[in-house]
Amino acid sequence: MRWGPRNGARGRSPGGVAALLVLADGRFPAGGHAHSGGAEAAVAAGRIHDAASLEAFCRGRLHTAGLTAAGLAAAAAAGLDPLALDDAADARTPSPALRGTARRLGRQLMRAARATWPSPELDALAAARPRGAHQPVVLGLTARAAALGPPDAAYAAGYEAVSGPATAAVRLLSLDPFDATAVLARLAPELDQVAARAADAARRALDEGPGALPAASAPLLDIAAEQHATWSVRLFAS
Amino acid sequence: MGSGKTATVAALCRALRDQLSLAVVTNDIYTREDAEFLLRNAVLPPERITAVETGACPHTAIRDDISANLEAVEELEEAVGPLDLILVESGGDNLTATFSKGLVDAQVFVIDVAGGDDIPRKGGPGVTTADLLVVNKTDLAPYVGSDLARMARDAEAQRGELPVAFTSLVAEDGVRPIADWVRARLAAWTAAPA
Numbered sequence: 221m222r223w224g225p226r227n228g229a230r231g232r233s234p235g236g237v238a239a240l241l242v243l244a245d246g247r248f249p250a251g252g253h254a255h256s257g258g259a260e261a262a263v264a265a266g267r268i269h270d271a272a273s274l275e276a277f278c279r280g281r282l283h284t285a286g287l288t289a290a291g292l293a294a295a296a297a298a299g300l301d302p303l304a305l306d307d308a309a310d311a312r313t314p315s316p317a318l319r320g321t322a323r324r325l326g327r328q329l330m331r332a333a334r335a336t337w338p339s340p341e342l343d344a345l346a347a348a349r350p351r352g353a354h355q356p357v358v359l360g361l362t363a364r365a366a367a368l369g370p371p372d373a374a375y376a377a378g379y380e381a382v383s384g385p386a387t388a389a390v391r392l393l394s395l396d397p398f399d400a401t402a403v404l405a406r407l408a409p410e411l412d413q414v415a416a417r418a419a420d421a422a423r424r425a426l427d428e429g430p431g432a433l434p435a436a437s438a439p440l441l442d443i444a445a446e447q448h449a450t451w452s453v454r455l456f457a458s
Numbered sequence: 459m460g461s462g463k464t465a466t467v468a469a470l471c472r473a474l475r476d477q478l479s480l481a482v483v484t485n486d487i488y489t490r491e492d493a494e495f496l497l498r499n500a501v502l503p504p505e506r507i508t509a510v511e512t513g514a515c516p517h518t519a520i521r522d523d524i525s526a527n528l529e530a531v532e533e534l535e536e537a538v539g540p541l542d543l544i545l546v547e548s549g550g551d552n553l554t555a556t557f558s559k560g561l562v563d564a565q566v567f568v569i570d571v572a573g574g575d576d577i578p579r580k581g582g583p584g585v586t587t588a589d590l591l592v593v594n595k596t597d598l599a600p601y602v603g604s605d606l607a608r609m610a611r612d613a614e615a616q617r618g619e620l621p622v623a624f625t626s627l628v629a630e631d632g633v634r635p636i637a638d639w640v641r642a643r644l645a646a647w648t649a650a651p652a
């Protein structure tokens with residue numbers, strides 16, 4: 221499902237799916253490679269130790285932090301006020317460490333996005349939040365700049381929520397990369413559902429405001445992120 | 459690993475800090491050791507030294523995805539004003555480490571005589587394309603049986619006109635050849651900005 225008219229109304233042809241491949245590519249240079257999405261802390265605590273436990277971790281993250289990020293991204297792509305969404309993201313991120321990470325990654329994505337899909341809306345958000353807006357909001361606005369729709373933005377956010385930890389687990393545990401990729405493939409149907417829910421909520425948020433967006437959270441991810449931020453020796457920034 | 463990158467950064471800071479506005483970004487692998495070494499030795503005030511985390515992939519951070527390094531540079535400039543020279547140290551180098559042109563204006567590649575005197579002959583992107591190749595720890599050459607003349611010949615064969623500096627950073631003013639090269643590059647940029 222694509223919200224072509226909104227993009228059309230902004231003088232762009234509806235985005236093809238190819239732009240989504242560019243945006244969701246793990247090699248898109250937006251700083252994500254230095255972050256583990258909580259996997260480093262979970263590995264240290266023994267919660268991720270093989271492909272099965274990686275899958276359980278990713279499933280949990282997808283339906284909590286991933287769903288919330290996907291909702292914010294979809295709403296930004298739908299044209300909701302990014303500053304209001306940035307506040308909504310703050311309210312949905314209780315961990316100060318994760319708020320810092322989200323803004324840092326948002327700033328890094330902003331740099332890549334403005335170079336890749338120049339847009340006055342990205343410029344305006346960068347000017348209003350020079351130290352970075354929350355990454356999912358920037359991601360949604362980037363999707364919009366690439367003439368993608370809210371469901372596309374939700375997919376990109378949801379996929380990132382699981383692909384980041386999977387890649388990190390390969391490096392941290394020397395996990396077989398085929399097993400890690402198979403985990404992502406098994407989660408694909410659930411990612412479809414999460415993206416659909418997020419896009420649905422974004423559509424409602426156009427009338428009802430950001431309060432209609434998902435606010436799922438994973439307390440253990442928040443607590444572990446706070447601890448991880450204090451480690452003096454670590455491979456990943458978060 | 460251990461060829462003397464951090465020692466070079468420290469010595470360059472000492473040699474140039476009175477004439478130039480300097481800052482350093484380190485890319486450590488899993489600690490802030492390099493940044494902390496520089497801080498401990500007070501080669502620059504702490505607000506001019508920053509560390510970037512690289513997620514177990516130091517090469518990615520200087521070549522494929524330079525976001526965090528660019529942000530670190532931006533933050534240094536915000537914090538201490540305009541800078542004449544920013545030194546970015548890579549983490550865990552090997553012979554394939556190269557810096558993106560989107561991040562740096564010039565790359566210095568540091569090897570040492572103790573790593574084997576056949577490294578210049580073997581080549582690789584660092585040895586062949588770096589703007590300056592530094593062969594460090596020449597003081598150790600007699601002890602490890604490295605033939606400096608042969609290293610110089612091999613380097614020239616790989617690099618053509620590109621410069622090579624032989625250094626011993628334990629010697630008094632041992633960083634001089636690198637510092638002079640940096641000054642010449644800066645003078646050239648100031649005359650005709652890249």
Ligand SMILES: Nc1nc2c(ncn2[C@@H]2O[C@H](COP(=O)(O)OP(=O)(O)OP(=O)(O)O)[C@@H](O)[C@H]2O)c(=O)[nH]1
Pocket residue numbers: 459460461462463464465466492549550551594595596597598625626627628629
């Ligand atoms: N003898 C001798 N030792 C040196 C010289 N330069 C550096 N060292 C020593 O070599 C060791 C490694 O130097 P570093 O500057 O930490 O090397 P590095 O390349 O930054 O190492 P990594 O960041 O770990 O890859 C240190 O103990 C230095 O004191 C030199 O010219 N001669």
Ligand SMILES: [Mg+2]
Pocket residue numbers: 463464465492547
């Ligand atoms: Mg070092």
